[in-house]
Amino acid sequence: MALREEGSAHGAATAAADALGVRGEAHVWWWRTPERTDPDDLPLLDTEEFRRALSLPAERDAAAFVRSRAAGRRALAGLFDLDPGEIALGRRDCPGCGDGSHGPPRLVSPPVRIALSTSRTAGCGVFAVGAGTAIGIDAESLRPVRAGATRDPDLTASEREYLGRAAPGPERDAAFHRIWTRKEAVVKATGLGLSGVELGLLETHPARVGPVRVTHTHRGRTTAWTVEDLHLFEDVAVALARPAGPAAHGPVHHHTDH
Structure with missing residues (x-):
């Protein structure tokens, strides 16, 4: 060129x-x-x-x-x-x-x-x-969650309670993966990955349809993220995290790549 x-x-x-x-x-x-x-x-x-x-x-x-x-x-x-x-x-x-x-x-x-x-x-x-x-996206194939998922230490107390109320089977599977993809999207957006925070302290508010505000603290610094679930596949949970504020006030455009 x-x-x-x-x-x-x-x-x-x-x-x-x-x-x-x-x-x-x-x-x-x-x-x-x-x-x-x-x-x-x-x-x-x-x-x-x-x-x-x-x-x-x-x-x-x-x-x-x-x-x-x-x-x-x-x-x-x-x-x-x-x-x-x-x-x-x-x-x-x-x-x-x-x-x-x-x-x-x-x-x-x-x-x-x-x-x-x-x-x-x-x-x-x-x-x-x-x-x-900063932006973070995570996708997880929906699969059956283990019986002890409601006691997972990577979940907050309210997330475990929410998961425990969900009916075993597809409802609980979807709930668990909604929580997990929201967490992963945030830690990927921070750039720190799973080593950057104790996941059991990262509250994703799974009972809320979203977008939701999720805070992340690392070495005394707290950042806030707007997280939303994306419905791209019937059998895959997807979440997107963007910095809370002006960077996340606009729409998310979806594109297929074949």
């Missing part, structure tokens, strides 16, 4: 990112993962991603990983009106330890200020984009 064209493209990407912030919007893409690696996805991976894909022993796992990386680039390319090959992804430093190998995902090119998050579960994947520096 010529310098003028590259500058024009980056300018358009900056304008698109700025518009997200002004409107307080987020975008979420979702897809079903293929059983086998799609050859059309492979050219979009960088060298390290390609090596990681080759290291995965199960074809299904490799296909899911490859699709998630390719789908993220296609999503951003569509948002910024670029070619997917122009999208470069990396990681931010972990805000807890400063390690750059396991921090939240970030957009390297085009160099615009935007927040990214991604999640995979059995059979599907999701990718979220929002304004600013």
